[in-house]
Amino acid sequence: MYVDSHQHFWKLSRGDYSWMTPDMKVLYKDFFPEDLEPLIKDKNITQTVIVQAADTVAETEFTLSLASKYDFIAGVVGWVDLDSDKAKDDIDKLCESNFLKGFRPMIHDIQDDEWMLKDNLGENLKYMNNKNLSFDALVRPNHLKHLIKFVNKYDYLPIVIDHIAKPVIVNSEIDEWKKDMTELSKANNVHCKFSGIVTEVGKDYKKNQLDPYIDFILNLFGSDKLMWGSDWPVLTMADSYGNWFDLAMDYCSSFSSDEKNKIFSLNAKNFYNL
Secondary structure, three states, rough: EEEEEEEEOOHHHOOOOOOOOOOOOOOOOOOOOHHHHHHHHHHOEEEEEEEEEOHHHHHHHHHHHOOOOOOOOOEEEEOOOOOOOOHHHHHHHHHOOOOOEEEOOHHHHHOOOHHHHHHHHHHHHHHHHOOOOEEEOOOOOHHHHHHHHEEEEEEOOOOOHHHHOOHHHOOOOOOOHHHHHHHOOOOOOOEEOOOOHHOOOOOOOOOOHHHHHHHHHHHHHHHEEEEEOOOOHHHHHOHHHHHHHHHHHHHOOOOOOOHHHHHHHHHHHHHOOO
């Protein structure tokens, strides 16, 4: 019935996950489909989208192999180096799997905030779009003014902003984020993921900290351009899968059943062609 538009799996021994260190105790272990399956069944979630967690083609191949083995995995958002001359070859290779739905460069880890505006990305972005692939924008507030230029430059490319662009909730930084997100919401090719929010605060988060951000984003993007995601297992740094699902549903209580069905199912299906 429902779709989780954003979750991860990883196997530490692969050595892909340079961002993950032993001090991240909750996350520093393997996470496989068997770990997620009972959690999604409990919430009547029948499909998920795996999103890359490492900047290697090999990790995308790993997640595609999982998708071929588990019925609930409906798609994969992978990674290629879009700044590389061999990107087209990598895209062709990964497209041999029907589970590939898009790509996500790890923009929030790239030193150059304007990386997405490099001219030489254009040819590869057009090529992936011709393959009916979408673009996940993993960004922070400092990227948003550049992202506004990006979404207008590539107005043919389906783009979804991950984790409501990771606003700095712990410092109540909101005004500039609201201004930039408002501008982004005007673009017809832009969606937003209702995900990754509690993790920006941590285990001690309070609902009243989240309210200004979530209420704003629900009103801004509405039921046509939002899609719910868990960001599991990163989510577990702040809360459980079930608690976040229930909280998200509670925030959407004023929406009609049809509108909630869009946010928690149809929008992800349509965006990712599931």
